[in-house]
Amino acid sequence: MPYCGVVGGGFMNKQEIPVDQATTDYFNILFNENKEAIREIVDPSFGKLPPTPATGAKDEADASQANLQKLQDLYSACMDEDTLIKTGRQPLLDQLQIILASFPPITTTSITNGVDTADNKEVLTKALAQLLKQGLAGFVNVAVIADLIEPLVHTLQLKESGLGLPSKEYYQDIKTVQIYEDTIAQMFQILLDDKDVAVRNQPLTGADVKQEWKDAAKNVVRLETQLAAIGTDLMDQYDPIKANNPYTLTQLSDLVPSVDWRLLLAEILPQGITNTRPIVVQSPRYLTQLQTILQTTTLSTIHYYITWVAIKGLGPNLGLPFRRPLQVLNAALTGTSPDLRPIRWRECVTVINTNLGDMAGHFFVQELFKGNSRQSVISIIDSLLQTYAQTFPTLPWLDDPTRAGAIQKINAMQKLIGYSTEEPDVASSISLQFYYSNLTISKFDHFGNQIRYAVWSKTLEKSQLDQPVNQKKMQDPPQTVDAFYHSPSNHIVFPAGILQSPFFHVDNPEYLNYGAMGVAAGHEITHGFDNIGKNYDYIGRVKNWWTNETEKAFNEKAQCFIDQYGKFSIKGPDGKDHNVNGQLTLAENIADNGGLKQSYRTWQARFLSDPSGVTYKNFKLPGLEKYTPDQLFFISFGRIWCSKERLEWLMQLIRGNAHPPWRFRANGSVQNSKEFSQAFECPVGTPMNPIQKCEVW
Structure with a gap:
């Protein structure tokens, strides 16, 4: 059988990566389709009108009309590139003035070791605070999270941050670092120099950039390289035990005296909100070494570094001539052409999904998540939860106390399906209008809209600090093409955006829905x-x-996955083989394998209990009669992981993503599946049916 060799061969032969994108796969295809759907809602030229409300629902109708207008104003401002170009760089310069207000003029900062003085502590702290208030972060970030020990209580978390490249491994790549350094120097030249070089019709060359900006860029990259060197491994960042380090403000001040932590919190917390709990420090070791770096870094370098953080974060909101070097950098990191002009409507739909995601999601759900789709998804997930609960007693390596805890946890697991019903209720236009009421949108000010959104969202986040955690709120808008497990609330989350073909359709036979969406739910x-x-x-x-x-038994079983996936490799842009990090991707690999196994078992039990298809839909599809339902289950599974990627994008996955490349998510899982080998009669010892198989759940 062809599927005994590799999953997704047909996709590789037929699909081409869009010229402006780094990858094509069914997640990305659906993502683009959902963007098209949002575009038809928010682009005024499509003439979208709010649906006719039920009799007597005037308030809801008025709110729906106002919400649609707000969405269309945000989109129109983003699409107005002529105004963006005419406005130029001034909006960003205005924000830099706010962020850097505490700094003395750059010409006075020729000192070599002054950031630990009292004056400079205040300078640094206020600048860091201004970044945080605008949704940016320097070498640290402060977030409001559910407390790791008391998950219904909010607390502050202090996380390491500050890298402009995707992960710390990139700072060892000489070619990429040089492109990055050139980008910084060019953006400094475009935005900070007296001569407006952005009006040129061609990209800047090295001769166009003054030496002072090259020197400043070099110092910024040197500082970021130092930050990368002390960065905590991603696996340790994900570990909730290693990352749970409560520190009082006094202890934090002893750890990093170069920052005034009390002043920082006073600056970033909304009026009336105070912090009364210890701050959860993600990595004390990082902060200890950060203090050493701060003590040996000039204030001028810190000045330029914070300037760059702001430019990199806010620069994409400028007209294309003022952000062209950022586009070139992104092209280098993703393998796309630097000469391509970005498709603006796609960028603007991303703005919609970020700024007014739930508001757009209201109309998305009305169009694309109709009928009994939600009930059908809930039925699939409930059947999977039941299978897991029945599986735990059959696992001999689980002893009684741990088994009892696992059953207790699976029985307590909750589901958030389709869209959020609280804070806001996506089904209610009135609730959405109220939720976004403090966010002002102008039809003529794209840059200002982004600043106002950043401030609004960070204020909203920090204002939750003294409120109980709402575990029923879905954090992502309905059109999101992804699914989640949220550990602090023991919830699985499935937005409506992923509950579309090929992952799910209410009219599909069950072997297709369980092979795709069921596996995702099991994951x-x-x-x-x-x-x-x-x-x-x-x-x-x-x-x-x-x-x-x-x-101990779990770790022994997990080691099998670490070894298996650690042998998978991709060919990088440098022509060398780069192996998957089996330890970093362990959680995802365990979830992929468990999801496939338990979804198959759940579907098969239903299928065998109803062979005539009276209760469960397992009808044959025209043209696919030669395949058995079991084979079609696995074909449905394999299809969702079909992908084609640029080598540069694969390197991003290998270096800094907890997921392995998609091809290994498919092939790695079926290599461990006895049922797959039986369905396709794969000989023992072939690539898809190795003798040694890994299994936890």
Whole structure:
């Protein structure tokens, strides 16, 4: 059988990567289709009108009309590139003036070791605070999260940040670092120099950039390289036990005295909001080494570094001539052509999904998540949860206390399906209008809209600090093409955006829905019991509910996945083989394998209990009669992972993503599936049916 060799061969032969994108796969295809759907809602030229409300629902109708107008104003401002170009660089310069207000003029900062003085502590702290208030972050970020021990209580988390390249490994890549350094120098020249070089009709060359900006860029990259060198490994950042380090402000001040932490919180917290709990420090080791770096970095370098953080974060909101070097950098990192002009409507739909995502999602759901789709998805997930609960007692390596904890956790697992019903209720135009009421949108000020959104969203986030955690709120808008497991609330989340073909359709036979969306649901459920999720109990507390014996057995089984996926490799742009990090991707690999196994078992039990198809739909599809339902289940699974990527994008996945490249998510899982080998009669010892198979759940 062809599927005994590789999954997704037909896709590789027929599909081409869009010239402006780094990859094509069914996630990305659906993502683009959802963007098209949002465009038809928010682009005034499509003539979208709010649906006719029920009799007597005038308030809802008025709110719907106002919401649609707000969406269309945001989109129109983004699409107005002529105004963006005419406005020039001034909006960003105005924001730089605000962010850098605490700094003395750059000409006075020729000192070599002054950031630890009292005056400079205040300078640095206020600048960091201004970045945070605008949704940006220097070498640290401060976020409001659910407390790891008390998940219904909000707390502050201090995380490491500050890198302009995708991950710390990139700072060892000489070619990429040089492109990055050139980008910084060019953006400094365009935005900070007296001569407006952005009006040129061709990109800047090295001769166009003054030496002072080249020197400043070199110092910025040198500082970021130092930050990369002290960066915590991603695996440790994801580990909730290693990342749970409560520090009082006094302890934090002792750790990093170069920052006035009390002043920082006073600057970033909304009026009336105070912090009364210790701050959760993600990596004390990073902060200790950061202090050493700050003590040996000139204030002028810090000045330029913060300037660059602001430019990189806010620069994409300028007209194309003023952000062209950023486009060139992105092209280098993704393997696309630097000469391509970005498709503006796609960029503007991204703005919509970010700034007014739930408001746009209201209309998206009305169009594309109709009928009993939600009930059908809930039925699939409930059947999977039942299978897991029945599976735990059959696993001999689970002892009784750990098994009881696993069953308790699976029984307590909640579902958020389709869209959020709280804060805001996406189904209610009135709720959405109120939720976004403090966010002002102008039809003529795209840059200002982005600043106002950043301030509004960060104010909203920080204002939750003294409020209980709402575990029923879906964090992502309905049109999102993804699914999630949220450990602190023990919830699985499926936005309406991914509940579309080829992942799910209410009229599909079950072998297709379980092979795609069912596996995805099983994947998210399994995350509650992977090497990260297992550290949380049934109500989302970081708590060890495992015995030492079962923990040891789990680690032995997990090592099999580490070894298996660590042997997979991709060919990089440098022509060399680069292996998957089996440890970094362990949680995703355990979830992929568990999801496939449990979804198949769930579907098969339903299929065998109803062979005539009276209760469950498993009808044959025209043209596919030669395949058995079992084979079509796995074909449906394989199809969702079909992908084609540029080498530069694959390197981003290899270096800094917890997921392995898509091809390995498919092939790695079926290599471990006895049912797959049986369905396609794969001989023992072939690539898709190796003798050694890995299994946890």
